[in-house]
Amino acid sequence: MNQYDAIVxxxxxxxxxxxxxxxxxxxxxxxxxxNPYIGGATVSRExxxxxxxxxxxxxxxxxxxxxxxxxxxxxxxxxxVSFGGGATxxxxxxxxxNYSDHDRHYREMARHSKRDANAYDRYAADTSLQxxxxxxxLMRTPPDPTSMxxxxxxxxxxxxxxxxxxxxxxxxxxxxxxxxxxGDYLHEYFETDVIKAHMAGSGIxxxxxxxxxxxxxxxxxxxxxxxxxxxxxxxxxARGGMGAIADALSxxxxxxxxxxxxxxxxxxxIVKNGQAAGxxxxxxxxxxxxxxxxxxxxKRTFLDITNPSDLPKDVLKKxxxxxxxxxxxxxxxxxxxxxxxxxLDPRNRLMAGDLHFSDSLERQERAYDDWKAGTWSKxxxxxxxxxxxxxxxxxxxxxxxxxxxxxxxxxKVEGREWTDEDKDGFxxxxxxxxxxxxxxxRDLILHCETRTPREIEAEVGLTEGNIFMGELTFDQLLFNxxxxxxxxxxxxxxxxxxxSSGTHPGxxxxxxPGANAAREILADLKRxxxxxxxxxxx
Amino acid sequence: MTDYDAVIxxxxxxxxxxxxxxxxxxxxxxxxDGRHEPGGCASTREFTPGFNVSDxxxxxxxxxxxxxxxxxxKGAGLRLGxxxxxxxxxxDNDHLILDGDHVTGAGIDAVDQAAYRDFRKMVRSFAKLMxxxxxxxxPKLVEQNWTDRLTLMKLGLRLKLxxxxxxxxxxxxxxxxxYDVMNEHFTHSALKSTLALEAVTGTxxxxxxxxxxxxxxxxxxxxHLGQTGTTQVIGGMGAxxxxxxLAAEKQGATLKLGAAVTAIVKTNDRVTGxxxxxxxxxxxxxGDFQC
Ligand SMILES: Cc1cc2nc3c(=O)[nH]c(=O)nc-3n(C[C@H](O)[C@H](O)[C@H](O)COP(=O)(O)OP(=O)(O)OC[C@H]3O[C@@H](n4cnc5c(N)ncnc54)[C@H](O)[C@@H]3O)c2cc1C
Ligand SMILES: Cc1cc2nc3c(=O)[nH]c(=O)nc-3n(C[C@H](O)[C@H](O)[C@H](O)COP(=O)(O)OP(=O)(O)OC[C@H]3O[C@@H](n4cnc5c(N)ncnc54)[C@H](O)[C@@H]3O)c2cc1C
Numbered sequence: 001m002n003q004y005d006a007i008v009x010x011x012x013x014x015x016x017x018x019x020x021x022x023x024x025x026x027x028x029x030x031x032x033x034x035n036p037y038i039g040g041a042t043v044s045r046e047x048x049x050x051x052x053x054x055x056x057x058x059x060x061x062x063x064x065x066x067x068x069x070x071x072x073x074x075x076x077x078x079x080x081v082s083f084g085g086g087a088t089x090x091x092x093x094x095x096x097x098n099y100s101d102h103d104r105h106y107r108e109m110a111r112h113s114k115r116d117a118n119a120y121d122r123y124a125a126d127t128s129l130q131x132x133x134x135x136x137x138l139m140r141t142p143p144d145p146t147s148m149x150x151x152x153x154x155x156x157x158x159x160x161x162x163x164x165x166x167x168x169x170x171x172x173x174x175x176x177x178x179x180x181x182x183g184d185y186l187h188e189y190f191e192t193d194v195i196k197a198h199m200a201g202s203g204i205x206x207x208x209x210x211x212x213x214x215x216x217x218x219x220x221x222x223x224x225x226x227x228x229x230x231x232x233x234x235x236x237x238a239r240g241g242m243g244a245i246a247d248a249l250s251x252x253x254x255x256x257x258x259x260x261x262x263x264x265x266x267x268x269x270i271v272k273n274g275q276a277a278g279x280x281x282x283x284x285x286x287x288x289x290x291x292x293x294x295x296x297x298x299k300r301t302f303l304d305i306t307n308p309s310d311l312p313k314d315v316l317k318k319x320x321x322x323x324x325x326x327x328x329x330x331x332x333x334x335x336x337x338x339x340x341x342x343x344l345d346p347r348n349r350l351m352a353g354d355l356h357f358s359d360s361l362e363r364q365e366r367a368y369d370d371w372k373a374g375t376w377s378k379x380x381x382x383x384x385x386x387x388x389x390x391x392x393x394x395x396x397x398x399x400x401x402x403x404x405x406x407x408x409x410x411x412k413v414e415g416r417e418w419t420d421e422d423k424d425g426f427x428x429x430x431x432x433x434x435x436x437x438x439x440x441x442r443d444l445i446l447h448c449e450t451r452t453p454r455e456i457e458a459e460v461g462l463t464e465g466n467i468f469m470g471e472l473t474f475d476q477l478l479f480n481x482x483x484x485x486x487x488x489x490x491x492x493x494x495x496x497x498x499x500s501s502g503t504h505p506g507x508x509x510x511x512x513p514g515a516n517a518a519r520e521i522l523a524d525l526k527r528x529x530x531x532x533x534x535x536x537x538x
Numbered sequence: 539m540t541d542y543d544a545v546i547x548x549x550x551x552x553x554x555x556x557x558x559x560x561x562x563x564x565x566x567x568x569x570x571d572g573r574h575e576p577g578g579c580a581s582t583r584e585f586t587p588g589f590n591v592s593d594x595x596x597x598x599x600x601x602x603x604x605x606x607x608x609x610x611x612k613g614a615g616l617r618l619g620x621x622x623x624x625x626x627x628x629x630d631n632d633h634l635i636l637d638g639d640h641v642t643g644a645g646i647d648a649v650d651q652a653a654y655r656d657f658r659k660m661v662r663s664f665a666k667l668m669x670x671x672x673x674x675x676x677p678k679l680v681e682q683n684w685t686d687r688l689t690l691m692k693l694g695l696r697l698k699l700x701x702x703x704x705x706x707x708x709x710x711x712x713x714x715x716x717y718d719v720m721n722e723h724f725t726h727s728a729l730k731s732t733l734a735l736e737a738v739t740g741t742x743x744x745x746x747x748x749x750x751x752x753x754x755x756x757x758x759x760x761x762h763l764g765q766t767g768t769t770q771v772i773g774g775m776g777a778x779x780x781x782x783x784l785a786a787e788k789q790g791a792t793l794k795l796g797a798a799v800t801a802i803v804k805t806n807d808r809v810t811g812x813x814x815x816x817x818x819x820x821x822x823x824x825g826d827f828q829c
Contacts, residue, residue, distance in 0.1 A: 215748040321718075474748075475714045
C-alpha cells in the first residue's frame with residue numbers, strides 16, 4: 001500500500017524543504033518527482049562530459065539562513081562561496097567595474113562620475129532600509145487584509161506598525177520605492193548611464209517588465225534581500241552547482257525518514273468528499289495521503305493536476321488570470337579556455353563576478369520592446385558568469401564553464417510556439433552580443449546548450465518558462481500571492497496545500513515558501529511546529 | 539503694495555477655485571497670471587480667423603459639481619453640453635459605441651456587453667473609494683492629526699464596505715496594468731483598446747505599464763464628483779476659465795492678468811510677497827501672508 005501521511009508533488013527545492021519539515025515532525029512523507037533527477041530549477045547536470053552545469057538557477061543568495069542552519073545543510077555537503085563584483089562593458093571599449101571593496105568601488109565610480117560616487121552610500125543606505133523592512137516577513141505567512149480572524153488582525157497590525165515606525169518621510173520613500181520603476185529609482189541617485197544600467201539589471205531579471213515599468217524597483221529589492229553567510233545583498237556559487245542545494249535538502253529530508261520517488265509524473269490529485277486523499281500518476285499508480293502539497297506553480301496546480309469540478313469557480317478564474325509570462329532564457333557554454341574581454345585584464349577579479357553588456361537604460365528598455373513585440377531581444381541584456389573561476393570542480397583543468405542568463409525571451413514567438421530556427425536565432429543574438437566584446441570567445445566554444453522558455457517549461461515544468469513561478473508584481477506579492485484570499489498556503493480543497501515559488505515570498509532559491517507552508521500544515525494537523533522563525537536584523 | 543492676505547500665482551482653474559474659496563471666507567486675495575486670459579490649460583483660442591479651439595483640455599469629465607454650486611458658476615455663465623458617448627471608429631463603418639453602461643456595434647456580443655456592465659460596476663465602486671481621498675487633502679500617514687486620521691478612517695470604512703471579494707479584486711488590480719485587466723474581462727479588441735486609451739491618455743505609459751489601471755480609475759472618479767459622463771463646455775474650455783474668473787471676482791478676489799511672477803519674496807524664512815515681471819511687488823499684510 002502506498003499510504004503516507006503527506007505527499008509532496010515535485011522535488012524542487014521548495015518541495016524538498018517542505019517534505020523535510022513535515023518529516024522532521026514525524027510524518028511519513030513521500031516526495032514525488034516527474035523527472036529522473038531531483039531539484040527542479042535548482043539542479044546541476046553533466047550535459048557535456050566533464051562539465052557540470054547549474055542548468056537553471058546559477059547563483060545563491062536568497063536561500064534563508066534559518067533553514068540552512070536548522071536543516072544543517074553544510075553538514076549535508078552545502079558550501080556557498082560568495083563572489084565579489086562584476087562589470088558592465090561599454091560600447092566605447094571602457095567598462096564599469098563593480099568592485100566589492102568600498103574604496104576601490106568609490107574610485108571606480110568616481111572615474112565615471114564623482115557625483116555618482118558620492119551618491120552611492122546614500123543609495124546603499126536607502127536600499128538597505130527597504131531590505132530590512134522586508135526580510136522579517138520572508139519566513140512568515142502573510143496576513144489576509146480581508147479577514148477578521150484575530151491572527152490576521154494581529155499580524156496586519158504588526159505589519160502596519162513596522163511601516164508606521166519608519167516615520168512620515170521614510171514611509172513615503174517606501175511607498176515610492178514599492179511602486180517606482182527601477183529606472184526612475186536609480187535616476188534619483190545617479191547620472192551616469194552605465195552605472196544606472198549596471199544596477200538596473202537586478203530590476204528586470206526574470207521579469208516581463210522593462211526598466212521603466214513601475215514595480216521594477218521592487219524586483220531589484222528581491223535580488224538584494226538575501227545574503228551569503230550573513231553578508232546581506234551578497235551572492236555566491238554553491239560548490240558543485242546549484243544542485244548542491246537540492247542534494248543537501250534531500251539528504252536532510254531523508255535523514256528524517258522521508259522518501260523520494262523519481263520518475264513519478266503526477267496526473268491528478270485525488271479528492272474524496274471535498275478532502276484531498278492522494279494522487280494518481282500518469283502510469284496509473286496511486287499514492288494515498290490525507291495531506292497533498294503541490295510544489296508546482298499555481299497554474300499547473302489548479303489547471304493541470306486538479307479536477308476542475310473540485311474547485312470553486314473563482315479559484316479557476318484566478319488561476320487562469322495568474323500572470324506567469326516567461327521573459328528569460330539561458331545559455332550554458334563549455335569553453336576550451338578563458339575568454340578575454342576588451343579593456344579588462346583577464347586576471348582582474350571582476351572576471352569572477354557578473355558581467356553585462358548593456359551600458360544604458362535605453363538599451364535595456366529597447367530589449368524589452370522586442371519582448372512586447374513577441375520576439376527575443378536583438379540587443380539582449382545578459383547576466384553572464386564564469387563559475388569555474390570560483391569553483392574549479394565545474395570544468396576540467398584549464399577549461400571553463402560559462403552561464404549566460406538572457407533577458408528577454410518571450411514565452412511564444414509572435415504568438416506561436418518556439419521553433420528550432422527561433423532557438424538558433426535567439427542563440428545567435430546572445431553569442432553575437434558577447435563576441436562584440438570578446439574577440440576570442442567564439443573560437444573557445446566547445447558545447448553550447450540553449451534554453452528558451454520552451455525548454456525551461458519542458459524540463460522543469462515552469463509554466464511559460466517563468467523563472468519565478470509567477471511575476472513579482474504587487475498584484476502577486478505578499479497577501480496577493482498567488483491570489484488574494486489564498487496566500488496562506490492552503491488551497492480551497494481541505495488537505496491540499498501549495499509550497500512553490502508561486503506562493504509568498506516568491507521565486508528564487510529561497511526555500512521560504514516550502515518552510516512556511518510546512519508550518520501551516522503542521523498547525524492544521526495540530527502537530528508541534530518544526531519550522532524555525534525568521535531572524536531579526538539589527 | 540501691502541494689501542493682500544494671499545497672492546495666488548497662476549489663474550489656472552485650480553488657482554481660481556482656490557482664490558474664490560479664500561475670498562468667500564473673507565480673505566483679501568490677489569490672483570496673478572502671466573497670460574492675458576484666465577483659465578490656464580482651460581482656455582479657448584482663435585487659431586485661425588473664425589475658428590476657435592480649446593487650447594489644451596477639451597473635455598470636462600471630473601469637475602466637482604459641488605464647486606459649480608458653491609461658486610454659482612452657472613450664474614457666472616458656465617454652460618455644459620450633454621454627456622457624450624465614446625465612439626471607436628471602425629473601417630467598415632460599423633462603429634463601436636460606448637454610452638454609459640451600454641456598448642453596442644462592431645459585432646460586440648452579449649458576453650462582452652454583460653462583462654462591460656460588470657466592469658463598470660466594479661470601476662464605479664473603486665472610483666467611489668478614491669473620491670473619499672480626492673475630496674480631502676492627502677492624509678499624512680504617521681503624523682497624529684485629526685483631519686487626516688478622519689480621512690484615513692473614512693477610507694478604511696469604505697474599504698470594508700466594499701465587501702470581501704471586491705476588496706480582493708481591488709488589492710490585485712489597483713497597481714497593475716490595463717492590458718491584463720482588459721484581457722481578463724473582454725474579448726472584443728476594439729472595446730479593449732478604447733478603454734485602454736483612457737488609461738494611458740496624458741501619461742508616458744503604455745497599456746502594459748503597471749499603474750495604468752489606477753490612471754483609468756482616476757478618470758472614472760468624475761461620476762462621483764457629480765458629473766455624469768464626459769461633456770463639452772459651451773464656448774470651449776476657455777468659457778470655464780472665464781466663468782471661474784468672474785466667480786472669483788464676485789467673491790471679491792482681484793485678478794491681475796499679463797503679470798508674470800519672477801520671484802517669491804521671503805523675509806526671515808517666511809514668504810511675504812511676490813515680485814512681478816513689471817518690477818512691481820506685492821507684499822502681504824504683516825503676519826498671515828500665504829502664497
Ligand atoms: C533559467 C533560470 C535561472 C534562474 N536563476 C536563479 C538564480 O540564479 N538564483 C536564484 O535564486 N533563483 C534563480 N532562478 C529561480 C529559481 O530557480 C526558482 O524560482 C526555484 O528554483 C523554484 O523552486 P521550486 O521548488 O518552487 O520549484 P521547481 O524547482 O520548479 O520545482 C518543481 C518540481 O516539480 C516537478 N514537477 C512538475 N510537474 C510535476 C508533476 N506533474 N508530477 C511530479 N513532479 C512534477 C518538476 O520537475 C520540478 O522538479 C532561476 C530560474 C531559472 C529557470
Ligand atoms: C493638451 C492637453 C489636453 C488636456 N485635455 C484634458 C481634457 O480633455 N480633460 C481634462 O479634464 N483635462 C485635460 N488636460 C489636463 C488639464 O487641462 C490640466 O490638468 C489642468 O487644466 C491644470 O490646471 P491647473 O489649474 O492646475 O494648472 P494650469 O491650468 O496649468 O494653470 C497654471 C497657470 O499658471 C500661470 N503661470 C505659470 N507661471 C507663472 C508665473 N511665473 N507667473 C504668473 N503666472 C504663471 C499659467 O499661465 C497658467 O495660467 C489636458 C491638458 C493638456 C495640456
